[in-house]
Amino acid sequence: MPPATSFRMSQVRQSDTEPELIVKKVLRELDLRFQSHVGSLPGKPDMVIPDYRTAIRVHGCFWHGHACRRGRLPATNRSYWREKVKRNQLRDARTEAQLRKLGWRVLTIWECRAKALTTQMLLRRLNKLKQSRIALISSRLRLPEAR
Numbered sequence: 093m094p095p096a097t098s099f100r101m102s103q104v105r106q107s108d109t110e111p112e113l114i115v116k117k118v119l120r121e122l123d124l125r126f127q128s129h130v131g132s133l134p135g136k137p138d139m140v141i142p143d144y145r146t147a148i149r150v151h152g153c154f155w156h157g158h159a160c161r162r163g164r165l166p167a168t169n170r171s172y173w174r175e176k177v178k179r180n181q182l183r184d185a186r187t188e189a190q191l192r193k194l195g196w197r198v199l200t201i202w203e204c205r206a207k208a209l210t211t212q213m214l215l216r217r218l219n220k221l222k223q224s225r226i227a228l229i230s231s232r233l234r235l236p237e238a239r
């Protein structure tokens with residue numbers, strides 16, 4: 093592996109936990125009860141808010157193919173990385189569908205956006221999600237109301 097790529101990968105892996113910490117901090121500020129890395133759900137969501145029946149996925153821009161600067165593919169072995177990222181994206185879409193089918197709402201927070209995340213922003217997104225089609229499916233399942 094070229095040094096530039098391995099450097100980038102180590103950077104990606106390292107910063108991957110940082111956005112999660114930020115999101116958790118915001119969840120705590122909102123006094124929302126959450127669980128981390130829930131292995132019993134498809135895709136093992138990074139966080140789950142049981143009261144909102146919402147799964148939160150904090151996505152690293154590189155590995156999950158975000159259309160931002162961090163999501164840019166390395167100059168070398170492009171097709172290799174493109175395939176790898178595409179596989180991740182397919183898996184992401186599959187697990188999201190599975191989660192929805194189980195009545196969970198799915199919120200994806202990109203690594204590059206996590207830093208600027210505020211309690212108000214997260215609340216707005218959670219509320220918006222509540223009004224979405226997924227929420228309709230959820231309410232048909234008579235899920236407990238959020239606090």
Ligand SMILES: [Zn+2]
Nearest residue numbers: 153158160204
């Ligand atoms: Zn990004």
